Amino acid sequence: MTGRIYLTCILILIGSIVLGCPVRIHVSDSLGNPLSNIAVKIKPLSGKTDVSGDLVLELKQGRHFIQLLDNSGILLESFVFVDCNSQKTFNFILNNTARRSIELKETIVRSKTVKQAIEASPFAVQAIDLKKDYNKGGDISEVLNRASGVKIRTDGSIGAPVQINLGGLQGKAVRLFRDGIPVELFGHGFSLGTIPANMLDRIEIYKGVMPLYLASDALGGGVNLVSRHEYKNQAEISYERGSFNTHRATLYGIWNDPAKKWYVGTNSSFNYSDNNYKVEAPFIDTETSVTSYRNVRRFHDATRTLYVEGFAGLQNRAWADDLRLTVLGSGFYKELQHDILMNKVNGQALSKEKNYTGLLNYKKNFFDERLKVSLLSTYSFFKTRFIDTATVRYGWDGSIIGTGLTPGEINGGNDQRLDYRFFSARLNVSYALSHKHTVDFSELFHHQNRKGSDPLGSISPVENIDVLTVPAFYRKDVMALGLRSTWFDDRVESIVALKYYHFNTKGFTTDNSGTGWRSANDTSRIGYLAGLRWTKGRFLTKVSYEYATRLPDEIEIFGDGVLSKENMDLQPEKSHNVNLNARYSIINGDNRLTLSADLFFRKVKDGIFLQKDIPYNRYINFEHSEIKGFEFEASYATGKRFDLGANFTYQDIRRINIEDALFKIEEGSRVPNIPFLFGNFWLNQGFKGVFNRADRMEINWNANYTHRFFLHTIPKGNEPALFGKVEDFQSSLIIPADGRLGLFSNNAGVYYHFPNQKISLSGECRNIGNVKLYDNFSVQKPGRSFHVKLVYHIF
Amino acid sequence: MKTSKQLRNLMLGLVALAFMASCKKDNDDPKEPDTDLPANETWVIYNASAGWSGGVYALKDNKSREINLSGLPFFQVSSNMGGRAFGKTLYRVNSAAGAQGLLKMDINASGNVVEGKFLASQSTQYITNYLVVSATEGYYWDDVRGGLKVQTFNPTTMERTGEIDFSSLSEGLPNESAGQLIIAKRDDKLYVDLLLGTKLAGDWQVTPPNKEVAIAVYDLTQKTILGVTKFAGTTNLGVFIDNVLWSIDEVTKDLYFVAVGDMKRQSSEFSSKILRIKNGETQFDQTFSIDIKAYQFPAEFNRLFAYNNKIYTTIPSRAVSYYGGGQHGVKYRDDVWYWNEIDVNTKRATRLNIPADSFYGTQNPFFHNGEIYFVSNNTTESFFGVNQYNPSTKVVKETFRLKESGRLNGFNIITE
Incomplete structure (x- = not known):
């Protein structure tokens, strides 16, 4: 159907x-x-x-x-x-x-382009226009990773979880939206690690303070993925073929009726990859049990995602400027090759997900455009499965090394089925008091139910029941009320706002031994923010502050059902966020030099971190930390033909105010397992008339550097100098652990646009040096890979 | 032009700030040596953060009664549950990063703990039980190589050398193991726990069909299984691999075990007990058991050291449950585990004047140079250290305490 x-x-x-x-x-x-x-x-x-x-x-x-x-x-x-x-x-x-x-x-x-308009707001925000990236392969996580102040962390395989580090904060502290809707509601088929650039118009990166219209409980900023919505009729397909039997395809199309009264469209994608790239894996000698390392292809990490979205809307009516209905379905299948260390290898464990979502979006401006109303509601069905019932064990070459064992390669065995129901609604109201002052109001309401089963999972000790069969619910609402004003002929723009956060939840929680008991939580918080933007000539300066709160989300409270367990006692994390931005441009004809810098400060309390443990991980409130950092970017462009640039970010993230004297040894130590020095370099050169007067070609080179960082806490008294040797202690728990000071990788691509302006063909090589790359400790990312992509504009 | 200069100055300032922030600060806090401390001893300290990661430290000339580990050299491990010393060599479960197996650690010429060879387990779970007997004799358990087999290895080369097969003891039950939690050697005999049963959904312990425990005895000289001895009225010998629950009394040569019972259901009828196989015997002493109910219930024994007909273990000051009363790690790990000396003849327990422990660390007491050493982590009294007890004079003395240096999850003494 x-x-x-x-x-x-x-x-x-x-x-x-x-x-x-x-x-x-x-x-x-x-x-x-x-x-x-x-x-x-x-x-x-x-x-x-x-x-x-x-x-x-x-x-x-x-x-x-x-x-x-x-x-x-x-x-x-x-x-x-x-x-x-x-x-x-x-x-x-x-x-x-x-x-x-x-x-x-x-x-x-x-x-002003939309990008320029967004970046001129009082917030510390960067907009990445993706239109020029439609012919580039890969997913948007790679584009995002090149942005100033952003570090993307992933296992590297297609479909693997992607974590954003922004302003020293990462994980759930950084919220991810699509068109203002939490991206989780679109399923795993639509995630940073699976969607190509073709599906989006732009990416907005909010570094610190979030705009009111997102009514978000982000602690350290967020990323909003803005979908394509061209106003001219358009249809485009793309197909990418890459190493490791990787296939990616997208289809985008929109058709408006001539009278501009209604429209229909689609924005869909498909991904498949064997993810069978070579990694250096441990082999245990059958006789001696001595470990040796060999390069071997991964054999159980195939991933398949399908995302199909269709939308239709009525517009320019007396009762609605735009009323859009979107229906989407997505599927996600992923084999699970190994544990977080790449020491344990799996040959059968896998996870699956199906998701069906409906979205209804209504927009209308009233009173001569003074009152603007936007209402969005979604309802989603999710079905997830996690199957880990194998009674055999595998070696890294895919051979079976043990039989007749207890079920479960990863933990103690799971045959988990979970059904989720999500309802989410967002209301945005904006009223112009005068031409200088506008009041904004936003409300986000989110409710979810979960029920499932796992005959091999947790059993409550008292009632002796499968804890997943007990319905669990999670609900949150975030409200924001603010005033936007412009002063001095728009040279100054200000914003002040109040926020209210609330969540409650009820369900079962389990401990590391699989024990479970009923628990509930109900918490509310108040937050506030302010921002100021000042423009004068080529200078743009901004300062913003937010007392931010992030509510624990459903995954952190209930666990992911695979490797992390529930923690119903989680409290919201809070942070004082300050950003100071400055940008200066020198324009001489077609030549443009832009320098920008961002100084940021965060003071986080009750930060939520994933505590790794055996056999399950768990999200916990992790003390307090302070982040002082800055990012700097310089770019130079000559017309539209040539540009180059570089950015780097340093963030000093340290634990402070440790209340328990027992752990004072960690006072002032870096918060571990977070990259703190990284940067990017890029160069683009365009050519016209290469083979034909009307064709175009571009070449691109980009590189990334991430300085070494430690997996676990190093007492400040033992901390090595930034570029110094590790001398005071012995540790193999460094990323990378092979003695390199950091990780350097670079990619290159050639992009050709045919004269008919309908077809573009590109070829890319990623990780040209075939360097061993790691984001997550010893989980090795893909080596050198090649990708070819074809984009065809049907009309 | 002016604004350009301002911007340049701002940028220079930012860069300078970043590099200054990254500069290393030396920890110059020399301490006067304590002349009261045994100069020929190296103290090996295993500390742990709230997330269990930590370091293994060796202190010789820099020992003190109050130790701040900040700035001292260490060997970092991702999960620090202590270790065992054999001569000047240390052993621990799993690699520094957490790979399953056994890790040897050495002390280098500078007196620091360094990573040694690693014997990998094929297991995917935290279950590699082991025993080091000598520089060339060691045993471990690896479920993937067979639950009813005990593996042998060379503790110097850290290479597997073979296996001892107990498969003939199988009863065809879903979960069968020999040596998963107990591997003890006395004279030329190996004593391993024999657990034949079913792991019920949601349980981590195996439930045997009969309420009894069993030890399989293997003659290392004859290379034969001598038999299986059973003791009824309790279940489940041992609890997990870093928590050793057997002990040989080096004076009487009696061999003691802890049966923890079913920790989920905590049945009064089959409660936790300390059992014994007397010197020269291969059968349980059916006339002997120490029942936790005599001191506290619900609860279980979770530490064991035997010396000169005395048992040294912890007894909680209130009823405890691994499962009940809220999140594990909150209630079970309160400061309630008091060190006691139990006379094996009278079964009278005497609480020692040592801070109660919280069970974050699981190390047993040990005998050294006439004294027995006890590790305690006590948040209430802010004590994370070691006390030594003289069993002859009954005098307790504080050996050392950590200052602001995490939990003490293990302690060994190496003598020159």
């Missing part, structure tokens, strides 16, 4: 034609004050600017004649050129002279 719907969408898309896109006309006076009620005519369309001086019109791509009028007559006549590939805003300034006379001229309009 899903397949038929999917096919129908494709057929509809193929039959579409190119139309226009929404263009924002902004009219202000010479002091920057927005001018309302100004009539705008662009034949055959017309309208009046609202209280913010804005009017949005759907225009076809190309050159248009525009007239601005008021009661006295024509105020301005000009031409605008609309390019639908970038969302446009055209600013018109009317001075007194202009308002009295008719002037016919062609205006040079510099419009």
Whole structure:
């Protein structure tokens, strides 16, 4: 059934034609004050600017004649050129002279892209425009990893969990959204490690303070993945073939009816990989039990994901600006090759997931655009399975080395089935008090139920029942109320806001021995934030502060059902976040040099960390820590042909205020297992007319460096110098553990755009040096790999 | 131009800040040597953080009664549950990173603990029980090589040398093991726990069909299984591999074991007991048992050291349950485990004047140079250290305590 719907969408898309896109006309006076009620005519369309001086019109791509009028007559006549590939805003300034006379001229309009608009907000935010990356292979985690101040950590295989480190905080402290919705609701089929760039328009990285519209309980910032939504009809397919029998395919399409009253589309992907890259693995001699290491292919890590999304919407109605229904289904299958150390090897354990979600999104502006309302609700069904029932054991060459053993390669055996029901709703209301002040309100409500079974899992000692058969629920709501203001002709923008966080949960918790008992938790917190942005000439300076709270999420409380167990006693983690940003640009014709720096400070209390233990890991509140860090980025570009740049980040993350004298030896020590010095370098060169006057080609090289870091705490008294040798103690618990000072890797790619502008073909080589790379202690990432990608624009 | 300079200065400042923050600070805190301390002893200390990781330290000239480990050389391990000393060599379960097996550690010329050879277990779980008898004789258990087989190894080369097969004792039950939790050697005989039963869903202990414990006795000279001795009324000899629950009284040569019972259900009828195989015997002494119910219940014995007809173990000051009363590690690991001396003849227990322990560390007491040493971790009294007890004079003396240096999860003495 899903397949038929999917096919129908494709057929509809193929039959579409190119139309226009929404263009924002902004009219202000010479002091920057927005001018309302100004009539705008662009034949055959017309309208009046609202209280913010804005009017949005759907225009076809190309050159248009525009007239601005008021009661006295024509105020301005000009031409605008609309390019639908970038969302446009055209600013018109009317001075007194202009308002009295008719002037016919062609205006040079510099419009802000969405990226520029986002980055001009008071928050420490970076937007990555992905349009130029659609022809690049891999997933978006690789793009994200190159951003300033961001460190992505993964086992390396397709489908493996991906962790974001941002401003010294990582894991769940950094929230991940898609179009403002927690990304977990889209299932494992839609995650940083599985989705190619083709599925997104851009990535917004909020470093510290989160915008109100996300109503988030992020502790140290977040990442919002913004979906593609072109305003012209479009259909695009892509296919990537890579090493390790890797296949990736995407399909994106949108079709708007000519009257702009409704639309349909799809945004889907498929991934498969054997993940059978070579790793250096331990082999135990049959006779002597002496360990030797050999390079061997992984044999049980195949991953398959399918994500199918279809959407349809009504727009430009009297009762709704946009009403969109999205239906999606995703599947995830992953074999589990090894434990967190790569010492234990599995040959049969696997996990599966199926997910069906419906989303309804309503947007409407009222009262002459002064009141903007957006309501989004989702309902999801998840079914997960974790199967670890093997009674045999495997060696790293795939041979069976033991038979007739107790079930379970990973733990004590699991045959787990879990059913989840998620309901999530978000309300955003924005009201313009005046042209300078706007009140924003956001509310996020999330509820989930879980019920399942595991005949090999935890049994409660008192009731003697399978703890997973007891329904568990988790609920949270986050509310935010804020005021945005602009001052001094928009040169200064400020924001202040209050937040309210609440969650409650009830279910079973188990200990490391598999014992379980009933437990419940109900907690609420207040938070607040403020931000200030000041622009003057080529300088952009921002300062922001948030007293942030992050509520434990369902995985941390209930466990992942595989390797981590529940902890119902978890408390929210809190942090004082301060960011100071500065950016300076030097522009000389087509040459542009941009320097930016971010100084950040975090003071975290009750931080939640994954405590590794035997046989299960567990999330715990982990004391207090202080983070002082900075990131720096420099980039230079010549036109659109050439650019190069580098960034690096240093974050000094240390445990402070240890209350228990017993553990004072760790006072001032680095919080372990977090990279604290890393950076990127990149170079892009574009060519035109390589084989044909109308073709294009780009070459790209990028590199990444991550300085060594320790897996466990090193007392400050024993800490080696940043670039010094480890002399005061002996430890093999370093990443990397082979004596290197850090990890350096580099990738290169060639991208060719055919003259017909419909096809692009790319070839990439990743980890050119075939270097042993590690993010998660001894879990080796893939070596050198090759990837070819084809992108075809159907229309 | 002015703004460019400001920006440049800001950048330079930031870079300088970063590098200053990374500079190492030396810990110069020389301590006067304590002349009261035995100069010929090297103290091996295993400390642990809240997450169980820690270091193995060797202190010789820098011993003191109050030890701050900060700045001292150490060998780092991801999970520190202590170790065992044999001569000047140390052994522990699992590698520094946590790979299953046995790790040898040495003390180098500088007097620091360093990583030695590793004997890998094929097991995927934390279950590699072992015994080091001499530099060339050692035993361990590896379920993947066969639950009813005890592996032999050379503790110097850390290479497996063979196995002893107890498969003939199988009764065809789902979970069968020999030597999983007890491997003891007395004279030329090996005593291993024989556990034949079923691991029920949600349990980590194996439940035997009959409420009894069994020891299989193997004659190392004749290379034959001498037989199986059983004791009814309790179950489950031993509890986990870093928690050794057998002891040979070096004066009487009697061999003692702890049967912990079913720790989930804590049946009064089959409660935890200390049992004995007397010197020269291969059968349980059916006339002897020390029942935890005589001192506290529900509870179980979880430490064991025998010396001169005295048993040294912990008895909790209140009823405890590994499963009940809330999260494990909170209630079971309260400061309730008091060190006691139990006379094996009268079974009278005498509480020693030593801070109660919390069971974070599981090391047994040991005899050295006329005194018995006890490890305690006591949050209430802020004591994380060792006391020594003279069984003749009954005098207790504090050996040392750690200062702000984590929990003490193990302690060995190496004598020159």
